[in-house]
Amino acid sequence: MPGLTDSLAPALVFRGVTAGYKARTVLHDIDFGIAEGEFVSIIGPNGSGKSTMLKTATGLVRPLKGRVEVFGREVSSLRPRERASLIGVVPQKLDSPMAFTVSEIVMIGRSVRGRWGGPDAGDHDSVERAMIYTNVLDLKDRLFNQLSAGEQQRTALAMALAQEPRIIMLDESIAHLDINHSQEVLRILMNINREEKITVLLVSHDLNLAAQIADRLMLIDHGRLVKNGSPGEVMQEELLRRVYGCDLRVRRDPYSGNPLVSGVLDAALRRPPLQKRLHIISGGGSGIELFRRLLIEGFDLSAGVLNRLDSDSEAARALDIPCVLEQPFSAVGDEALLQAESMVGEADGVVVGLVPFGPGNLVNLELASQAQSAGKPVWLASGIALRDYTPEKAAAGKARQLIDAGAVEWSGLQELMALLKSAWPQHRVQR
């Protein structure tokens, strides 16, 4: 019983644990400790040994070498009921083939206390508390099998809580839930952890979810503990790239400051390079789709002049497009214009997007005519008169000059792609 365990001992300790199954060793020499009251998440790629680690921690898999201690006692030396009163487990999916009601399932959590004659008042109290905590009290007479996945997971959590354990372990229990359900389960877990001081060990392959909620992350790869630390320490681009074997990016969530991981899909989508550089004149968000599409088609890009903080300049930065920037909300100055002119000099053509023109950015159209006079093609988004906020409609006038000199108008991305292809048909270079 809990009283026999050392109250100062850590909730869970692995000491040099090597473990696995008959034919296969999965975990190699794992060392870590979890203090009581911590919220720790085990992360790692599929098949890295996360679930085996949980099974070893609960005594289901016996270590080949090393020791697993739960509250200071070796887990395999615990009697089954003692073990269940210390450790509660929420499985990936609780599967009950028979038609038990929700309250019957939660009551099974009380079988730890083991009385044949059926539950007593204390058991009923505990079950009701667990059901209130997990918000399934309203469902108590419903059949477990007819609940939604989220409700089933909350019931499974209630069952584990009814055991009144001191540490709760979850094996990918949230991964397959919709975002609303997974957030609810996470919120319950945080309450359990903060209010009831129950230690939580969450196995998860969802890095962002783990980083969002856990005090500490343990990154497992090929059965070894690669990194053990705060979310900020573990969520390092280099480390994750190595472990997951793919390109990915870590940013900070603008609201919570939590690290956020995302894959880099664009790299896989891109066509082979075309060896053609286009300079894009855009602004106010008109360039985002243009950048993506042209990159995917295989063009090299440059952009500008854009104002800092403009959403196009953010997009250009994210997509690693060289870009000339001007101070926010200011007219394009000489220095920026000079830089942009040299960029246009290196480009093979200029595309003008659906950007509104005012006195501040009118000079950008000069870039287009400069390219034209150097014999480079210019593609101009049609309807420029509608976006012209300059006095005396200077932009529309400039556009007419460009068109007279041979610039081509486009009115949609599909059309632009077709125009580009017909301008440079033979330049697709296979890598």
Place this chain on the structure above:
Amino acid sequence: MLGPSGIGLPDTSTISGRAILDLRLGRFFMGMMVGAALSTSGTVFQAILRNPLAEPYVLGVSGGAGLGAALSILVGGGFLGAVGLPLTAFFFAILTLLAVYAIANQGGVPSVYSLILSGVIVSAICSSVIMFLVSTADIDGMHTVVWWMLGNLQPSSWIDQFVSLLLISVAAGALWLLAPALNVLTLGREMAHYQGLDAGMVTVTSLLLSTMLAATAVSMGGMIGFVGLIVPHVMRALFGPDHRWLVPASAIGGGAFLVLCDALARTIMAPVEIPVGVVTALAGGPFFLIVLRKKMKYAWID
């Protein structure tokens, strides 16, 4: 109290009346015992394997017990006394269960599907061996075994019945004590471990006990099908899946069902008696199908 000689209590003032009462009471006890044993055994197999198809026949346990009993009848196990028949049946049933488990086992814990598949195979082997034994037996032995195989609740000696009663009540009682553990086991072996159950121990114990029940039933009444498969489902549909209620309910329900079927078997074509196994399948099947169609959602959900 139903029989070819009339319905209701026979006139006990005559000698023939007392004899009829005696016979009918014997059949009644046989039916209750065999039915209870088969149905309880089916309930437990279904819980442990978490599969609605599990029952002593599907797992080959009944086939094995039948082979043992046939051997005992033909070759003679009489030297062991009253326990000879049930003991041989039990021994063979355990052997079959081990064989089924060994065939299904591909390292680790065998899946339910491979268990059932190998059960069906072993069952088929057992029945062909029985057929072989029957075909090589003399005419008397052949007659006895065939009749016994068709299912027959003719009471054996009182001492046989007493021994069987003892075996059945001990096994069924022990399984009843394991009822809370069976409830936990329906969530799967891994969950049972997390719930503080020695899942391996409970599984092995209850498999042995229910094999003992099935073997005793087969040695007493022959191969009577359907009771172990369908009665547990109906009881689960009526009383819910909590094994503290389900185990006794299946025992009583299975017994009552078999007694009723036996009464029908004796009366429908009187004075010719139909094998009771035929009645359980013919009469019980459709009736239970109707019940299950209406109440299946309270029994199993896929």
